[in-house]
Amino acid sequence: MSFDPYRAFRSQFESKAVRSAWTKSYGDQFWEESAPPLSQVTIDDIAFLKQRLRPSSESKLADLGCGIGCVGRYLAKEFDADVEGIDSNPLAIRMADEVTVTSRMAQRLRFKTGDIAKTGWIDHSFDGAFSMDVLLFVPDKLAALQEIARILKPGGRFVGTTWELRTDSSALSGGNSSARPLSAFHEYPSAFRSVGFNVEVYEETRNWRSLLTNALGALVASEEAIRNEVEGSKADWLLSWARARPAELEHSRRVRFCVQRSSEH
Secondary structure, three states: OOOOOHHHHHHHHHHHHHHHHHHHHHHHOOOOOOOOOOEEEHHHHHHHHHHHHHHOOOEEEEEEEEOOOOOHHHHHHHHHHHEEEEEEHHHHHHHHHHHHHHHOHHHHEEEEEEEEOOOOOOOOOEEEEEEEOOOHHHOOOOHHHHHHHHHHEEEEEEEEEEEEEOOOEEOOOOOOOOOOOOEEEEOOHHHHHHEEEEEEEEOOOOHHHHHHHHHHHHHHHHHHHHHHHHHHHHHHHHHHHHHHHHHHHHHHEEEEEEEOOOOOO
16 A cells, blocks of 8 residues: 555544543543644643633634644634634645534634745734644744734734743654754743734643653553554654653743734724
8 A cells, every 4th residue: 555645644643542642641631622642732721712712603713823623623613703724734734624524614614724924814804813832833933923913803812822942842843853953932922022912821831741741651652552553654753752852841831822912903
């Protein structure tokens, strides 16, 4: 059988061993709609998102770095919000579209491949925006934040989670030993303010270190099952990340934020 990149990508999310690593490690913080390993969203994260975004049937929301769209689908299903998602990975967008069709939420969800620093969306067209554990991967964070401010209506909020990196991260470089490490960045509050956002909340997420450390340890302990369930290089990447990332956590911090665009035009 020839190698199929999309099938290999999808196999991460369909792996029982991968999901079990998260359900057992996260316990009562595991969010059932989540899609590990790429989504590390917790029950607390979703509660924070709902409290700060206040989604409703009148909301139009931007999902920035949407991945396979699990958070956007939840907001569309639970609140009848309209959600548009964008992600740089075409395989993630393909899966987001396929899962959306089976969830019968297609009328409220739209996904596209693209750059969150150049979305192509109309000025001031969204009531709110969210991004879960994505900003750390964006090369030009100021350009992305300027773009997010541009697409939000005056007074609109941008809510989410990200990781502060105080040193470069090899574990997050994509699993390619020849790739450049992911660059350190931790000055998010000043970056938000520099593009005109008012920082309402910026704080460490609860128990992030133990949750992730335990999940990564469970992945390593399940190597045989993961290699049977996750195809090709995706299994290699997953296990490499699980082994290398814990040593970097001393210089990392997972945070959540809520920032508001100025009400002035």
